[in-house]
Amino acid sequence: MKSLDWLVLIITLSGIILYGVYKSRTTRDLDGYFLSNRSMPWYLILLSIMGTQASAITFLAAPGQAYTDGMRFVQYYFGLPLAAIIICISFVPVFSRLKVFTAYEYLEQRFDLKTRTFTSFLFLLQRGLSTGISIYAPSIILSVLLGWNIYLTNLFMGGLLIIYTVTGGARAVAYTQTFQFLIIMGAMFIAGYFIVKDLPPGIGFTDALRVGGRLGKMNVITTGFTDKGFDWGDRYNIFSGVIGGFFLALSYFGTDQSQVGRYLTGRSLTESRLGLLMNGMVKVPMQFLILLIGVLVFTFYQFNKAPAFFNELELKRLEQSVYRDSLHQLKQELLSIQQRKDSALALYPGRQETAFQQLRVLQEETEGVRSQIKGLVKKNGGADNDTNYIFLHFVVDYLPVGLVGLIIAIIFLASWGSIAAALNSMASSTVIDFHKRFSSKGHSGEKDYRVSKKYTLLWGLFCMAVAMFVSNWGNSLIEVVNVLGSLFYGTILGIFLVAFYAKRVGGNAVFWAALIAELIVVVLFFLNEYKVISLGFLWLNAIGALLVWGIGWLLQWVLPKKTTTA
Amino acid sequence: MNKHIQDEEKAPLFGRWTAWYVLVVVVLLLLIACFYQITKTYS
Structure with missing residues (x-):
């Protein structure tokens, strides 16, 4: 990074921290700290919801995901609009009427204390782990750019974040997210523009899509059907996206306190609903647009030499290892393939079918060589997955001075926005569902406010600790977060669905149903991991929810009749 | 209970929340149709 990049980075980050502290002025009680006195208009709720969901992972890993696997990841979001409708009809009015701080408070009123506590615990476990990954994501940037140790980088990143979040509260979270989100979207558009601009003369935006598409990256809609029928192990297709994505989104937006806490800040039911529907x-x-940037980067690297491996730190370690000769040979092969790609691309657009045929063969060869390099990285004891580094590598190597600093800054901003909301929500669940619920002492508003700040700090430290252990999880960070969510969200959602729509099922039945369902989901996950069965992770959301529903009804029927009904 | 609260606040623009829900579904269907066309055109 050049001096101008550093200047842009420092000014942007300092600006957002100061802005957050300035906007943190609110009443010093729980309503002010966690719900911003329920005063937000719909557009702030919208941006806050988007800012909470779109972490640095979204901007780091999504283009990398499209680069490696194509656009089909977008189908994962198809269930979201449908889920938003259900939440507006059933969830928001109840939360709004009961004036709850957390979604789990409602479960005690509907069922009993143990169901509320269990659900809140599942949320805290899942969100704590996911937020740890969200701290790790921007730390990658610093470690790659500055060559810092990743563990020290996590400490640095998390430390800055905690100072900002503990001071902030829900109001600061919402206002900074709005500001952050606008900067982020602007910078991503500018990045997209520069990718197309840097393509060779005569190659425009549609040509870039055509090249990417013919090499399999414009697979926006896929069905999951193969010659052998429907592939249940296929992660992203329209069916898993609409059905599995629906259950995941319903659970995330309807029962995850990090999102519920955003729309509970609405000044009325209408404002909360509008924010969600928008x-x-x-x-x-x-x-779709963020993923499209990944396809554009992919096309860009068809015309330009791509690195042998996008994680430079691992590549340097490999170059100094006993595998350096093998690496050198594989690099030479990549160079030769690139030269043949250049010849094939010279045929475009005049003889484009011939060009595409040659490119497809050469791309398969490229992937074969890259896979061998990944094998060497793994043998050398490194992380063999470089998906999260692809977009970053491009930014640092090819974007103009100043814009690099801005892109790095937006990755920090996005990360801070979602982590701030997550820490705020975990603190609210801990304070409301555990500390105040199980404490015999009555606290004043001021004391509750101070306790809430302490819990925000503790959760920040916990998430930093998690961030230390996630460097080698799964294929891409965005997938790891979603897989982790899918392990717990189905069960949590099932509990809420029973609460809203199965009025005859009582607390004991739903509690034991949830425990059994969670156990089955975890067993299914591991069976899939060890290749005993083939099941895309998105299905776990639907399975978990349906199991709670089904077992809940069964237990209600089997258990003694004195079990409570609503 | 839900209906009671829904009746309390009229939806902006259309007056009814059902119209908003239909709009969200229509936008989703249009997007899927558009994505399908993009897949067919470029893949």
Whole structure:
């Protein structure tokens, strides 16, 4: 990074921290700290919801995901608008009427204390782990750019974040997210413009899509059907996206306190509903555009030499290892393939079918060589997955001075926005569902406020600790977060669905049903991991929810009749 | 209970929340149709 990049980065980050502290002025009680005195208009709720969901992972890993696997990841969001409608009809009015701080408070009124506590615990466990990953994501940037140790980088990143979040509260979270989100979207558009601009003369935006598409990256809609029928292990297709994505989104927006806490800040039911519905309409196209940047980067690297491996730190370690000769040979092969790609691309657009045929063969060869390099990285004891580094590598190597600093800054901003909301929500669940619920002492508003700040700090430290252990999880960070969510969200959602729609099922039945369902989901996950069965992770959301529903009804029927009904 | 609260606040623009829900579904269907066309055109 050049001096101008550093200047842009420092000014942007300092500006957002100061802005957050300035906007944190609110009443020093729980309503002010966690719900911003329920005063937000719909557009702030919308941006806050989007800012909470779109972490640095979204902007780092999504283009990398499209680069490696194509656009089909966008289907994962198809269930979101449908879920937003259900939440507006059933969830928001109840939360709004009961004036709850957390979604789980409602469960005690509907069922009993143990169901509320269990659900809140599942949320805290899942959100704590996911937020740890969200701290790790921007730390990658610093470690790659500055060559810092990733563990020290996590400490640095999390430390800055905690100072900002503990001071902030829900009001600061919402206002900074709005500001952050506008900067982020602007910078991503500018990045997209520069990618197309840097393509060779005569190659425009549609040519870039055509090249990417013919090499399999414009697979926006896929069905999951193969010659052998429907592939249940296929992660992203229209069916898993609409059905599995629906259950995941219903659970995330309807029962995850990090999102519920955003729309509970609405100044009325109408404002909360509008924020959610607008998010349902803009989220899919926004995600499409972010993924499209990945396809453009992919096409860009067809015309330009791509690195042998996008994680430079691992590549340097490999170059100094016993595998350096093998690496050198594979690099030479990549160079030779690139020269043949250049010849094939010279045929475009005049003899484009011939060009595409040659490119497809050469791309397969490229992937074969890259896979061998990944094998060497793994043998050398490194992380063999470089998906999260692809977009970053491009930014640092090719974007103009100043814009690099801005792109790095937006990744920090996006990360801080979602982590701030997550820490705020975890603190609210801990204070409301555990500390105040199980404490015999009555606290004043001022004391509650101070306790809430302490819990925000503790959750920040916990998430930093998690961030230390996630460097080698799964294929891409965005997938890891979603897989993790899918392990718990189905069960949590099932509990809420029973609460809203199965009025005859009582607390004991739903509690034991939830425990059994969670166990089955975890077993299914591991069976899939060890290749005993083939099941895309999105299905776990639907399975978990349906199991709670089904077992809940069964237990209600089997258990003694004195079990409570609503 | 839900209906009671829905009746309390009229939806902006259309007056009814059902119209908003239909709009969200229509936008989703249009997007899927558009994505399908993009897949067919470029893949």
